[in-house]
Amino acid sequence: MPARGLGFRLAVHGVGSLVLGFLLLPIFAVVPASLNHGSFIRLPPEAWSTRWYARFFADPEWLTTLLTSFEVAAIATAVSAVFGTAAALGLARTGGRLRAMLTGLILAPMIVPVIVTAVALYYVGRYWGMTGTVAGLAMAHVLMCMPFVVLNVGVSLRALDPSWIRAAEGLGASPPRVFATVTLPTILPGLFGGAVFSIITSFDEVVLSIFIAGVQAKTLPVKMWEVVRLEFTPVLSVASTLLVALTVVLFVLFRLAAARAQAAGAGR
Amino acid sequence: MLTAAARRRLVTVTLLAPATLFLAVAFVLPLGVLLKLSFAAPAGPFSTYAEILGGWLYTRVFWNTLVLAAAVTVVSVIVAYPTAYMLTLLKGWALTFALYGVLFPLWISVLIRTFSWILLLEKNGPVNRGLAATGIFDRPVEFLFSHTGVLIGMIHVLLPYAVLPVYANMLRVDSRLLLASDGLGAPPWLTFGRVYLPLTMPGVGAGAVFVFLLSLGFFITPALLGGANNMTVAMLIENLVNERLAWPLAGAASFLLLAAILVLLAAAARFVRLDTALEVR
Numbered sequence: 001m002p003a004r005g006l007g008f009r010l011a012v013h014g015v016g017s018l019v020l021g022f023l024l025l026p027i028f029a030v031v032p033a034s035l036n037h038g039s040f041i042r043l044p045p046e047a048w049s050t051r052w053y054a055r056f057f058a059d060p061e062w063l064t065t066l067l068t069s070f071e072v073a074a075i076a077t078a079v080s081a082v083f084g085t086a087a088a089l090g091l092a093r094t095g096g097r098l099r100a101m102l103t104g105l106i107l108a109p110m111i112v113p114v115i116v117t118a119v120a121l122y123y124v125g126r127y128w129g130m131t132g133t134v135a136g137l138a139m140a141h142v143l144m145c146m147p148f149v150v151l152n153v154g155v156s157l158r159a160l161d162p163s164w165i166r167a168a169e170g171l172g173a174s175p176p177r178v179f180a181t182v183t184l185p186t187i188l189p190g191l192f193g194g195a196v197f198s199i200i201t202s203f204d205e206v207v208l209s210i211f212i213a214g215v216q217a218k219t220l221p222v223k224m225w226e227v228v229r230l231e232f233t234p235v236l237s238v239a240s241t242l243l244v245a246l247t248v249v250l251f252v253l254f255r256l257a258a259a260r261a262q263a264a265g266a267g268r
Numbered sequence: 269m270l271t272a273a274a275r276r277r278l279v280t281v282t283l284l285a286p287a288t289l290f291l292a293v294a295f296v297l298p299l300g301v302l303l304k305l306s307f308a309a310p311a312g313p314f315s316t317y318a319e320i321l322g323g324w325l326y327t328r329v330f331w332n333t334l335v336l337a338a339a340v341t342v343v344s345v346i347v348a349y350p351t352a353y354m355l356t357l358l359k360g361w362a363l364t365f366a367l368y369g370v371l372f373p374l375w376i377s378v379l380i381r382t383f384s385w386i387l388l389l390e391k392n393g394p395v396n397r398g399l400a401a402t403g404i405f406d407r408p409v410e411f412l413f414s415h416t417g418v419l420i421g422m423i424h425v426l427l428p429y430a431v432l433p434v435y436a437n438m439l440r441v442d443s444r445l446l447l448a449s450d451g452l453g454a455p456p457w458l459t460f461g462r463v464y465l466p467l468t469m470p471g472v473g474a475g476a477v478f479v480f481l482l483s484l485g486f487f488i489t490p491a492l493l494g495g496a497n498n499m500t501v502a503m504l505i506e507n508l509v510n511e512r513l514a515w516p517l518a519g520a521a522s523f524l525l526l527a528a529i530l531v532l533l534a535a536a537a538r539f540v541r542l543d544t545a546l547e548v549r
Contacts, residue, residue, distance in 0.1 A: 016354025020369040021349055024428060027376050029384040043387055045395045083287040090283030093276070102284060105291055108326065112299070113485025113529065115502040116522040119509050120298035123305065133480060139294050146287065173280075204377035207487050209511075221379050228383055228492060237387075240380045247375050255368070 030244060034237035041232055052234040062239065072136050072219055073202035076141035081199045083148070084149025085191055089183070091150070092157050094225040106150050109143040114207040117143065122211040130212030140208040145201050149194035156190030189257050196254045200247060300493075306519030316520035326504070332432045332522070333500045336415075337483035337489070340422045344479045345472055347423070348430035352471075355431075355436045368436075370428050378425055382489045385421045386412060389493075413495035421489040426482055430475035437471025470539075477536040481529055 030042060037047035056062050087106060091099055109117060121140055130136030131179065160183065168178045206221045213222045220239060227236050270278065307313040320326040327366040345479035351370075358366055373381065388395050411417040441464065449459040451544035487502035494500070499507075501521060 008456070012350055012354050012357065015347075015350040016366070019351040019427070019431075020366060020425065022374050024369050026384045026388055026424060027373060027381060029387050030380060033387050041387055042392070079290075083290055086283045087287035090280050093280040093283070102288065105296075108291075109295055111524075111529070111533065112480070113487075113502060113525055115485060115487045115505050116301070116302075116526055117295065119505055119518055119522060120302040121294070121513065122509070124298045124301050126288060142290065143295055146290075150287075155446075198377055204375075204379070206379045221377060224383075225488075226377055228379070228386070232386065236383065240383055243377060243380060247377075249369075250338065251372055251375050 026243065030240035032232060034070065034241040036234045036237070037096055039234070039236055041237060052238045056123070056235050056238040056242075059235070062220075062223065062235070065220045066242075067181050068134060068137075068217055069149070069203055069219040069221070072137045072141060072217075073199050075134070075138035076145050076202040077195050077198040079138065079142050080145040080149045081191060081195050084146045084194060085153050086186065087146075087156060088150045088153035088187075088190075101152075107147050110147050114144075118208045118211040121208065126266045131212050132216040134217050136212050137209060137217055137219065138202075140212050141202040141205055144205060144208070145198035148197040148201065149191070152190040152194035154190070156187045160186045163240045189260060192257045196250050200250050202255055203243065203246065300448060300518045303523055305515050306523055309516040316516045317524070319517065320520050320524060326521070328503045329384075330501055332483060332498065333502075336418065336422070336498070336500065337480050339419060340426060340479040340483045341476050343419070343423055344427050344430040345434075345476050348434050348475055349472065352431050352438055355435050370431050373424075374428050380423050381425055382492045385417070385424065385493060389417055389420070391409045409425035412493060413498075415494070415498055417493040418490045418498055421493045422483060422486060424456075425486075425489060426479045429478040429482060433474035433478065434468060434471040437468050437474075441467045447460050473536070473539055478530070481532060484525065484529055 033041045034052060036042060036045040037048065037049035037051065038045075046215050049131075087102075091102060094102070116141075125131045125136055128136075130139065141150050164182050166177055168182050173181065175195045204221065205219075206225055209219050210225050214221060218226075220243065224236060224239050227233065284425055306316055309315045320330075338384075355363065355370075387393060390396065391408045391410070391412075395411070396405075399405045399409060409416075411420070445463055445467070446459055449463045456463070485502055486500060487506065490498060490500045491503050491506070494503075502525075505518050505521050505525070508514045508521060
C-alpha cells in the first residue's frame with residue numbers, strides 16, 4: 001500500500017490496537033480473579049491472596065482431574081502423532097481424487113460440529129464401554145488432534161526434495177534407513193508442532209469430554225464446566241490460570257520450533 | 269516377489285490404513301449410527317425431521333442460530349479488516365507481537381475465554397463499573413444470559429478466524445497496482461474502493477465463511493453466556509439428549525445442522541479457497 005496520511009495511519013493503528021487488546025486482555029482476567037482473597041470473585045481484587053491455589057492443590061478431586069487430563073493428552077498425542085505422521089506420508093504418495101477424499105476424511109472432524117460428533121460418540125460409546133474411561137476420552141480427542149499433525153507434517157514434507165530420497169536409495173540405504181536419516185529429520189519440526197498442538201487441543205477439549213467423561217474419568221475442563229454452571233468460585237479461576245500458564249509455555253515452545261523450522265528451510 | 273510398483277502401493281496403503289480405519293470406526297460409524305437413529309422414531313422414518321421442521325419451537329431455534337451466526341460474522345469481518353490491514357503495516361518485533369496477539373487466543377480453551385467474559389460482564393464486574401463511571405448508564409447492563417453477552421463472547425472466540433485469511437490475502441496484493449492507481453490520479457478512497465477492496469474480497473469471503481460455519485455449531489459460549497431465550501441448535505441437541513432422552517430427535521437436529529453446514533460449504537467452495545486458511549495458526 002502506498003504511503004497514506006498520518007491521520008489515516010493513526011486511525012488504522014488505533015482500531016487495530018483496540019482489537020488486539022480486546023482479543024488478548026480478557027483471557028488474562030482469570031489471573032487476578034484467581035488471586036482474590038474473598039469467596040466471591042471481584043475484579044480487580046480488593047484483597048489479594050494465594051489461598052485458592054492452596055485450596056486447589058489440597059483438593060484430591062481437582063488434582064485427579066488434572067492427572068486425567070495429562071493421561072488423556074499423552075495418549076491422544078501419541079496416537080495422533082503416529083497415525084497422523086503415517087497418514088501425511090501416505091497422502092504425499094497419492095494424488096488426485098483419492099488424496100482429496102482422504103484429506104477430507106481426516107479434516108472432517110474439524111468441520112462437523114463438535115456437538116454432533118459428541119452426541120454420536122456418546123451413543124455408541126455406551127455400548128462399547130467407552131464412556132467414563134481414559135481410553136474413550138483419548139480416542140475422542142484423537143479425532144480433534146490428528147488433523148493438526150497431518151497438516152503440520154504435510155507442510156514440512158513439502159520441503160523434502162525427492163532427489164534426496166533417490167540419492168539415499170542409490171547409495172544403498174534400506175527404506176527404514178532412508179526414513180530415519182532423510183525423511184524424519186525433515187518432518188521433525190512439523191511433527192513437533194503438530195504434537196504440541198495436539199497436547200493443547202486435548203487439554204482444552206470440552207464438548208466431547210463432557211459427554212464421554214461420565215463420573216469416573218473427568219478431565220480438568222469437564223470439572224470446570226460442571227463448576228462454572230453452579231458457582232463462580234475463585235478455585236475455578238485457579239484452574240483457568242493454570243491452563244493459561246500451560247498454554248503460554250506450549251505456545252512459546254511451538255513458536256521456537258516454528259522459527260527453527262523456518263530458519264532450516266531458508267538455509268536450503 | 270513383489271514388483272516395485274506393487275511394493276510401493278503396499279507401503280502407501282500401510283501408511284494410510286491406521287488413520288483411515290481409526291476414523292472409520294471412531295467417526296464415520298458413530299455418525300452413521302446417529303443418522304440411522306434419526307430415522308428410527310416410532311411414528312415413522314421421517315417423523316423426527318417433520319417434527320423439527322414443522323414445529324414452531326424448533327424452527328425458532330434454527331432461526332435464532334442463523335441470525336446469531338450472521339451477526340457474529342458481520343461484526344467479526346468488519347472489525348477484522350482494519351486489524352489485518354494494521355498487520356500489513358507492521359514490521360519486526362511489532363509484527364511478531366501483533367501476530368501472536370491474534371494467534372495466541374486460538375490456543376486458549378473456549379471454556380476459559382467464556383469464563384473470563386462472565387467475570388468481566390457480571391452485574392458488578394469491571395465493565396459495568398466502568399460504564400457506571402461514565403454516567404451514561406444509571407443501572408448495570410444485563411450482559412449475561414442475554415443476546416449481547418453471547419455476541420461479545422462468540423466474536424471474541426471467532427475473530428482470529430476472520431483476521432487470518434484477510435491478512436494472508438492482503439499480503440498477496442501487488443502494491444504496484446495501488447501505486448498505478450495513485451499515479452493515475454485516483455484519490456485514496458477510490459484506490460481503496462476500486463482496487464484494494466476487490467483484491468482483498470477473497471480473504472474477507474474465506475474469513476466470513478469460517479466464522480459463520482463455526483458459529484452455527486457453537487455450544488459452550490451460548491450455553492454459558494446465553495439465556496433460555498437464546499437457545500442455539502447445539503444447545504437444543506444437548507438438551508434433547510441429556511434432558512429429554514429424545515435420541516431420534518437429537519439425531520434429526522444434528523443432521524439438519526450438518527446438512528446446512530455442508531450446503532454452505534459446498535456453495536462457498538465455489539468462491540473461496542478454504543484449505544489455505546486452515547493451515548494458518
